[in-house]
Amino acid sequence: MDATTMTGTAYDDAVRAVRGGGINADEAANQLIGQMTDQEILGLLDGDSPRLLLPFIPILLDRVPFVAGAVPRLGIPGIRFSDGGRGVVIGACTAFPVTIARAATWDPSLEERVGVAIGLETRARGANYSASVCVNLLRHAAWGRAQECYGEDPVLTARMGSALTRGVRVNTMACVKHFALNSMENERFEVDVAVDEHSLHEVYLPHFKAVIDAGADSVMSAYNRVRGEYMDVNRALLTDVLRHEWGFSGFVTSDWVFGTHDAVVSLEAGMDVEMPLRLLRARALPAALRNGVLARATVLESARRILRTCVQHAATRESVVPSRAVIASPAHRALAHEVATESIVLLKNEAVGAAPLLPLAPATRHLAVIGRLASQANLGDHGSSRVRPPSTVSPLRGLRAALPGVRITSTTGKNEHRAAALAAAAETAIVVVGLDQHDEGESVVTGGVDVGVLGREFGSGPLRRLVIGLAHLASRFVRGGDRSSLTLRPSDERLIQVVVAANPRTVVVLVSGSAILTEAWRDRVPALLFAWYGGMEGGRALASVLTGGEEPGGRLPFVLPTDAAHLPFFDSTAKSVVYDNQWGQRRLDGEGHRPAFPFGFGLGYTRIEHRLLGHTFDNTGGHADVLLTNKGDRKGSTVVQVYAADVSLRRPVAQLLGFQKVSLQPGAETTVRVVLDAGPTLQRDPTTRRWSPRAGEWALQAGQHSPGSWENAVRLRHREVLMDQEDIPGQAGLM
Template sequence: MENATGGVQSAGRVSMSDAALPVAWAASVHAFDDAVRAVRAGTVDADTASAQLVSLLTEKELLGLLDGDSPRRLLPFIPALLGRRPFVAGAVARLGIPGIRFSDGARGVVIGAATAFPVTMARAATWDPELEQRVGVAIGAETRARGANYSASVCVNLLRHPAWGRAQECYGEDPVLVGQMGAALTRGVRVHTMACVKHFALNSMENERFEVDVSVDDHALHEVYLPHFKAVVDAGADSVMSAYNRVRGEYMDVNRALLTDVLRDEWGFTGFVTSDWVFGTHDAVASLQAGMDVEMPLRMLRARALPAALRNGQLDRETVLRSAHRILRTSIQHAATREQQEPAAADIASAPHRALALQAAAESIVLLKNDMVDHAPLLPLAPDTRRLAVIGRLADEANLGDHGSSRVRPPSTVSPLQGLREAFPAALITTATGKDEDAAAALAAQAEIAVVVVGLDQHDEGESVVTGGVDVGILGRAFNSGLSRRLFIGLAHLAARFVRGGDRSSLELRPSDASLIRAVSAANPRTVVVLIGGSAIVTDAWRDRVPALVLAWYGGMEGGHALASMLTGDTEPGGRLPFVIPRDAAQLPPFDSAAKAVVYDDKWGQRHLDGQGIAPAFPFGFGLGYTTMTHELLDHTFADTGGSARVLVTNTGDRDGSIVVQLYAADLAAEHPVAQLLGFQKVTVQRGASATVQIALDAGPTLQRDPITRQWHPRSGEWALLAAQHSPSNWTDAVPLRPTSD
């Protein structure tokens, strides 16, 4: 019987006829390395090399490619093991096949001690894909140095609502920004390891991520929630991780419409798909048939079901071979093309990587407000400041982000308090947690400047802890009937007592934090509020009381140094918001963290406010600097395949600074035009100087997809283009987007 790769099935082994292969090598521990060398030398391509390896596999080895290698009894210990070693799937020692050696890594490698970069959302605020690619190279190098070859570091789920618990792991609310930043990280990570993009698709809530069913029409699905995934696939992503949730009634691991029809047939993706962990595989056979190649991270459903399904004909061998081929082809191709020099252990948290973490943190900080105090902006702080009060429960905390699967454990951290102490070595710096408001106010009253550090931590938002509410029946009879089940659920409940995580219950600060800001600002009119968090924090209840407001994110291991350098003016506050901050949460679409079914449309964030004609507290793309900039759209070209625009930028202030030039389009025929980001570029301009920048324009937001032909066509309307420094509300200076006929 002929198999999927042109070979012949023999008893217990998948073999291939010699005629099908121009090159063959022996079944030895060197087989995988031989394949890689042959591809690197150009003797064969990766398809041929993987076919040869598949022909050498026994049936047990072949099926072993399709799930994790560790036994399911390790389930309760996954969190601890994730921080100690890679999780391996599909290793075949007999043939030297290393398998997929998994590490998480959205803000750095989770194995051992490693460089903790700012969270993904913070890096999105840099609006700097080139910098993000450098971060990706560093994360990939440290991943490889820790023994992994596969990094699930690229999270491009769209921020539909800032209450999403894992908002900090994504790049914000706009598909173009998310796509460009995710593509940049992908290119960087792939220098050293295979890059996995997650969570495909429509995964934008946490508490019910295992069960929620997302309804979405074709317009919103293909034109809003998928373009950034395609951008990352086009950038070379090796793998895609499917999501836990359902889309249009089907769990993503069995969702052939998305995993095969869209991802592979429409987009041309040739890599492999893995499940989200443990609860992301619902049917061993159906998931394989739908296009989900590897069940991660343990031997669970497939280990029990696939051998029998293959014997009784429920599962076609062709389906098994197809997934095996994808996995091995991708692994061989990447091993043949990645950087050949192995990163050393000394590269982990090395001085260059720490410097990169510092740069990313410094460029991410968003200055939201900087009012005049005594005839001058409060920030930057004067270098001769002698008395400084640093107040707040987060002032002396590392606070690197949530404690879920993306947690990184750096060898050292710098808190905001430590950073300010180093920046002002001669100053008297007093500090208080703020638990005693009267004492905190008294300290503030005696200081020249009061810095209040408040916001969120791992208890307020993050990856949720799995509880008994999850249907653990998926784990199998052996797991549910004994000690393993009780241990797993017990550990989950114990963890939940100490780290709640999950979706946020409010977009505002804790009441105690807001009360502290009022008390300190009443005692000292020169108060700077520093917000820590992973997405939007509503500030209208107290913002008018303070002259300076800074969003510093979860800034990574060098976050305290970065904050201090920005407050002192050593670095420019170069961050810009990757989402809108409303005046009230009620201005956004509703968010129900307990919903079992949701409808996703094309109205969220800044777009929702635009469509309603509502002015936000801070628009998408907003951020102040320490200088003033002007911009002028000089000219542009545009077609259905994209275009470019030239913008003249002038620094009219008295110090060097940066600007993020943003190009927006909108249909001016609408009652309330909705801004669509088409392109952007960050540029530094010296004081008094000008620079002309050319910015690529993405046509995607102005196009619509025909669901029958799958072809893209211009959207109707009076489309105009505008250069701006944040999402615009006034389109007076806009110019026609497309050329007009005479």
């Protein structure tokens, strides 16, 4: 029997009737509401746990689902919550690479398989609701939770987030978060985001709509304010846009504990469930309903949305209930390994002697593996997305398993003289450096919260001042949060320079959840890889790439600039911020800055050439046909990327329209059709809410990363048809 339903109950009868086609989910929800008391109906609108459990949330989150709206008398299981951007947080489950690493695969089909696995393990742990889909845009690399998003581009984020949603929904309800404009961590509870209509709808919301269109069952509202209003009371976005303009029919939950600011107003604005405890609504809603401050129709509307969504999903999800055997199963471990391999981005691979440094020469007999992260299973931050797998593989362990006949010496690098000596004695040195949960991640403790949600006694007076004071004090010592620098730690930069001076055959492996500036040492290093927080099999995957057993399949989901000043201004203490349409690669394009490595960049171990053959494109989208030829002597992969830009501008700004990942055998040739999204070339009229082409002279270009030049691009005539192009440079730019 499925832990999230109870057979032989009113709820089970309703699910069975919907599955059989006798009634629809709306009718089923109405039937259930007709059997419920007012207390039970109001109980749907917040978490089931008492407020006294607040201090124990971090302990309970990785042990049991958090339940909201269960009605045992009728068999209604309620929303049974599990977090899980990189895997299920309950118990010991498969730890996949973090979301931004999976974005680097540029492979929606692979991401959908990850979604299926996360949904299976979520359901096997007794939950029916997974908050695994985070599609907030990476506006700045210093954002502490960058590792939980899909990078800086709306089209890449939309495709990958939609794929994860489809996969998760096979077994559990999928929740997308954090709606909307959430991309700062330290001041996430207070910051007010100002944004113009065009930037809001054309930059920061399209990927949310795409995930809604892909079937997302639920939306989690963000902590921050938008245009002066906290998101739980922001009717303009929760109702006018999300429901009326986009047609979303699922339910909205708050972000946890401090994401609800007014029990009645939030319900009226369209926020259906206060999570995860009985806090504001448990105290305020019963009286508000009795005295007429809260309309009964408003309560019933939210109740109906919640029950309709739960019943509909229970009636359509995979019927076979997964057993605990699927959790961290061999198949899921193999998938974690595959994803980690496909995510690794090779940024540099220069020749040292007669051949490129990577893959490692088969005759290698002695390696030095150096760095404080080399022997650590560094899986990401320790916030709400933390997964505790039953086993892990560090880079050092992965290399030793892959190279049993090779002598491997290792040191943390804390003693730089010893590190230099080990490097000098080895044929090749591998330096593993980067970030960990102390440098970036979710800021679990902060002073900027309204502790009044805990009760009237915390609304004012000495108890309120005491709790806020303790929170401010704790926030100074808590790990994670927004990054204070985009460079490596000074000790890591010194270590790289010491090692490469001792051994010119040095490979640097970067571990992090976002961009790292490399200008202080990049030119001295012949081989450079981005390995992310690679999940439980990350070390094994890294070893397979370094040794040449697998191709480095990743491409950057963000730009790597040469200077932090080329990105938008970022102040982690800001109480207000302005979001516009200039960020990431687009900002560099518009200001004329050449990146260290452009958006979409990544190398392989073979040479694959591109040629655009033909294409169609109008205001609804289109496709481009691209001929690919593997000119190398080994199997490899590439990501065909198609961009558009207004070439009438002095500095055209590239807009990704579509992409396709392709693998080719040596000497093979194939033609791929890349589906194009017209959205980046359109604009929304704030008054009519209609979309139309942006003004300008638009052109199209295909390649392997964001283009640095538009001289040979195809012009768009009359904004309806893209003319043919004879040749598109394939490997132009940074190689």
